[in-house]
Amino acid sequence: MARLAPTVLEVLMIKTRIAPSPTGDPHVGTIYQALFNRVFAHQNGGKFILRIEDTDRTRFNPESQKRLLEMLDWVGLPADESPTAGGPAGSYIQTERVANHQKYAAQMLSNGTAYRAFDTSAELEERRKIAEAAKASYRGYDRRDRNLTREESDARAASGEPFVIRIKAPLEGEVIVQDRLRGAVVFKASELDDKVLLKADxxxxxxxxxxxxxxxxxxxxxxxxxxxxxxxxIHKLIIEAMGWNEPEWIHTPLLRNPDKSKLSKRKSNTSVESYKEMGITPEALVNYLGMMAYSMPDGRELFGFDDLIEHFTWERVSLGGPVFDLGKLTWLNGRYIREVLSLDEVVSRAKPYLEKAGYDISDTVKLEKVIDALRPRFDVFADVPEKAAYFYRDIVFDDKARNKIEEGRGHLAALLPLLENAAWTWGVLEPIIKGYAESTGAKLGAVMQPIRAALTGKLESPGMGELLEALGKELCLKRIKSATN
RNA sequence: GGUCCCAUCGUCUAGCGGUCUAGGACGGUGCCCUCUCAAGGCGCAGACACGAGUUCAAGUCUCGUUGGGAUCACCA
Structure with missing residues (x-):
């Protein structure tokens, strides 16, 4: 176990942490907290640490920790100290520190700032219900064991009677917590209750x-x-009872559901993994989270972790809880796809989705053309296979396309021989098609749309040049020919 | 219900007493570009919750009201 007293250097060094509990799917709220904590620590030359809070054994999920760590890596916000990264502060898994917790609880017991309470959970539950039934608002634990004599308390404990250790919160006065974002927050002592510090187990x-x-x-x-x-x-009271240094408190606004309640799995998508799966890029996710409650001094919306390191200040954090809006996240992701990421990066990130769809993407030249053509037309990578379908699969015609082919069959038939001998670049194809339209007096659309329909089975697609070149001569001629029958 | 926090367009936000007939972005809508669909460009609609103060002057400060949220577990 780590030395208990921090060294001078450690005291001077800023340290922040996130303390997630490994109970379920990695949550965007955790990433949001990681972002604040990591940015603040790093812009001050400090350390950002991650501690797994697994003291609730009933909700413990063994996979959860690993997945959480993976997601932090994925978004590029790994902790400097963690169960896997290690660090000088001892175990980063809370249950491996319980000896310390128990020792501190014992110290509080002996210095009179805590006491044993022998109520059972069932008893407490019953009293709570009675209070509610009496329409009296529940005021917390009734403190009935607070004044047990030391002798009686020791004796009952020694006899094996189960107990918890509770903090002895002050009965009067007030506890003032200085919050960096809100200033002094005053709590009347009379509103506090004697919270459990150490459970019966x-x-x-x-x-x-x-x-x-x-x-x-x-x-x-x-x-x-x-x-x-x-x-x-309560936390401040514990710190005072132990005579420790008080940390600076910074309570950040909560991410919200569209109905303004705290972001929850039930009402929103909180799973980081699912955002990854749908093809949100980690850069966009971090950027989006960064604009939740925070804004850049110059108002730019496109920024990354390094920009935050440079510009972030608590003064620019707004306190209203921001609603997590998938629509805007998706839009932002689209901007990364078309403005931030290079074509190579977009291609490589799209690949897994295409492979999963079973497409043969071994022709990398074609792949690059396809993605380039599609780039402004999708916001998340999961949409790529569907958008790219007619480049890699047999065409599925929709009704409108079928009708358009019907209308333009004559044009297609007339165009076919002109195309068959052409070099397959838009530079030579464009004059052919436009020239044909001109010479026949047909509107360009009346010629183009049947071609488009024949090539894609739809009436919407990337530009004709991109389409023809990405599809290639052979496939194009084959599709046009079959449309003329 | 008690306590605590919060309050600018539907949403994310700018605004830190006068430059606000309140700016930007998403979404909506119209137009332009154009071989279609996107992307992009240019418009439009859309907010200071309310009421008292303070002040020459309030979106900006104070108080109250209202509204929203969080929390009241041997969960974190």
Missing amino acids: GMPTYHLAAMSDDHDMGVTHVIRAEEWLTSSP
Whole structure:
């Protein structure tokens, strides 16, 4: 286990952390927090650490940690210290630190800032219900064991009676938490209750575990979601009870569902993996998250982690909880595809989706032409196979295309011999097609659209030049010919 | 319900007392470009929640109201 007292250097060094619990699918909210924490630590020459909070054994999911770490790597926000990266602060898995938590709980017990409570969960549940039935708002634990004598408490514990350890929160006065974003947040002591620090199974609760681990690991700035704000006074009390240095508190606004409630799996897509699967690029995801509650000083919307390192300040964080809008994320992703990523990058990121669809993309020259033609026409990579279908699969004609071929069959038949001897570049094909239209007095569209329909089975596609060249002479002639029958 | 947080277009936001008849972006809508569809360009519609103060002057400061959110577990 790590030394308990941080060195001078560590105290001076800014350390931030995220402390996710490995319970389910990697959540965008975790990535959002990682972004704040990593940006702030790194722009100050500090460290960003990740600690797995797995003290809830009932919800523990063994795959979860690995997947979370993978997603942080994927978005380019890996922790400097973590279970896999290691680091000087001891284990980065909370359950491996319970000896410390228990030791601290014992210290609080002996210095009088905590006490044993022998109520069972069932008893507490019942009292809670009674309070609700009486229409009295539940005021938290009734503190009935707070004044047990030391002797009685020790005796009952020694006799094997199960107990939890609770903090002795002050009965009067107030606890003031200085939040970097909101200033002084005042909590009346009378509103606080004696939260459990150590559960009956010997495991710490979040309150104790997070605060003591933060202390032991030298965390200087607790940057976490706003949902923690109301429990921050308890955290401050724990820190005071142990005589530790108080970190700076920064409670960031919560990502929201469209109905403004806290972003949830039920109402929104919170799975980072699913965004990856649908073909959102990690750069766009980070960029999008970066514009949630934050804006660049010059108003630009396209920016990355390095830009944040350069410009991020808490002063520019707005406090209203931003609604996570898939539409805007998708649009932003589209901008990365057509403005930020090189064609090579777009091609290589599109490949897996095409392969998965079973397309033969061994012709890399063709692939590049296809992707280039499609580039302004898709926002997420998962859409590529469908958009590229007629380049790699037999045509599926829709009704409108069928009709258009019917209308233009004469043109197609007349054009075919002109095309058969042509060199297959738009430079030579364009004059042929346009010349044909001109000489017959046909509107260009009346000629083009039947060709398009014959080539793609649709009435919408990339430009004729891109289409002809990407498809290649052989395929084009074959399709036009078959359309004339 | 108690406590705490928050409050500019539907959404993301700019705005840190006068430059705001409130700017940008997504989405919507119209036009242009054009072989279609996109992309792109140019327009349009669309917001300071309300009420008191403070001030010569308030979207910007204060208070209240209203509204939204979070939290009240031996979960994190």
